[in-house]
Amino acid sequence: MKKTYQIEVDCANCANLMEEAAKKTEGVANATVNFMTQKMIVEFAEGADEKKTMKTVLKACKKVEPDCEIEL
């Protein structure tokens, strides 16, 4: 299951940090952040609850980059 989310992030480095944070979140099999198109593509692990997982992802991202936003 793969989903694309619109994100808001100001700097390329922060986008990298968000990507790493999202990857480490439970329920996420893989994640890529495209800084230029301001998109996050999340591949969910099998059986993971998308909504719950994305909430944790957002929390983890806020931790590394307080200014970021993910449109859920």
Add this chain to the structure above:
Amino acid sequence: MTKKQKKMLVRILITAVMLIALNFIPITGVWQLLAYVAAYLVIGYDILRKAGKGILNGRAFDENFLMALATLGAFFLAIWTKSGDYVEGIAVMLFYQIGELFQSYAVGKSRKNISALMDIRPDYANIEADGQLTQVDPDEVAVGSIIVVQPGEKVPLDGVVVEGAASLNTSALTGESLPRDVKEGDEIISGCIDMSGVLKIRTTKAFGESTVSKILDLVENASSRKSRSEAFISRFAKVYTPAVCAAALALAVLVPLGRMLAGLDAGWTDWVYRALSFLVVSCPCALVISIPLSFFAGIGGASREGVLIKGSNYLEALSEAKIVVFDKTGTLTQGVFEVTAVHHNPMDEAQLLEYAALAECASSHPISKSLQKAYGKEIDRSRVTDIEELSGHGITATVDGHAVAAGNSKLMKKLGIEYHDCHSTGTIIHMAVDGQYAGHIVISDIVKPHSKEALEQLKRAGVRKTVMLTGDAKRVADSVAAGLGVDEVRSELLPGDKVAEVEKLLAAKGKNEMLAFVGDGINDAPVLTRADIGIAMGAMGSDAAIEAADIVLMDDDPLQIAKAIQISRKCIGIVRQNIVFSLVVKFGCLALVAFGAANMWAAIFADVGVMVLAVLNAIRALNYKN
């Protein structure tokens, strides 16, 4: 400008005005300090907040932390030495914010420019109901529906034209500026712009499966495949920031301690100041922002030219392409057979073609098709009787009462007819009428008009070796290769042999050389995947090619290959310039600061200046000129 950027601009202006005003207002002591602290907070409160959060979250070493530390340090130094020079800390923060604002503005702007280039996403589809056109979301149109496209509109979905004729602008897809004409019965691809005439189209694909969606998906996901340069920068940034902090700490503490031990004046304030300036230069933003931006601009610029690159890693690999392997049919040649000559014919050429076309009228073989095309007139099947197809030999039939035989030399031998061998390359069809040899027709695949030029340009672009692979007969292959100037030819290959040949070439190439394989994407999927870079051409509407290849040429013009290589070279050149330029300036400034030759002002100018120049340079990758 976004809301965020506007807010930042206001803060910058307020701080600048405050700084100028404070310069003229004669306040001293605590009041002066408070006024400057207020100015500092206006410009830097968010940095302080982020730095604090970073520390709480266990991520101490980021640029916010560096800036907070440097500016607060400058402030305390001013209080400590009672110099009253608070301007420096605020000014550094001010310039840092100006730099950030510029960066976010420039990046946003170029992002918009690039998205505009790829603006092929249709917003709506027109569906006709009760004589009225209604606009619906292309996503909601079912396969097999009839949609209407009016002049000036984008074709929203792939389909077949059922009514009307029009000229299409395909430049957004192919980079080709010549319009393409479509009429009833023609296939049509989404993303083209209708320039004249109303079209009714029966859709053959859902929006998610249509060409436009495939292309957009590909381009949007392109930067998720990172190049070596990008990986290098992320690794570099991870090591660099802590290293700089350690060095700054050493400057602030170890050097004065050393001086004390050596019996010199420790000079604490001087060395702490140098260490703080050191931190200001240290931000790696110039690199971190400009490298992905260059790649993104390069990929965007290429897609405007009809070259879709699936990731920055492929862009990087393409710039190092030294060996280019071609499939022959459909890549260097048109893959369409045409009658190129008629020899040894006692009767009229047109007459001979007419006999051949009529005899072959029942066959659907590409060769029969090309004979019928060369004949060019409507075929009256009632003139032909007794058609007999001898598999592997040819055809015998009775045309207008004459016994006609058309086929290869085996057929002639079988019928006991003496024939002339042909010296031209291509497929030879011997003809016999009423048992008498009537000459032969040569059919060959036509070389694309730009193939020769394309190979020359590849050589000029630094490609060391060109190789052509084909399943065709050796004689045909050698003649095509010689005509085009291909270095090596491997002929009479089965599809599986092509992979083996590519593997041989891969094993023989140098370490830093990349091998690109160019095919039309129809039977080449295994080879496209095996090569370092798989390039599929003429991919308009071919899903298999878009899927298997790393680089997709929308057009089927081989000149695009050289163009793609040039674009990649330019982009990689810019990336290298930015890496070298940023690092040289950064390390130069770090050295100057460490030796006390530059102050904090110089440091912030170097930091912001390098970033601005690197970003401007990166945007250059967007433009490609012949």
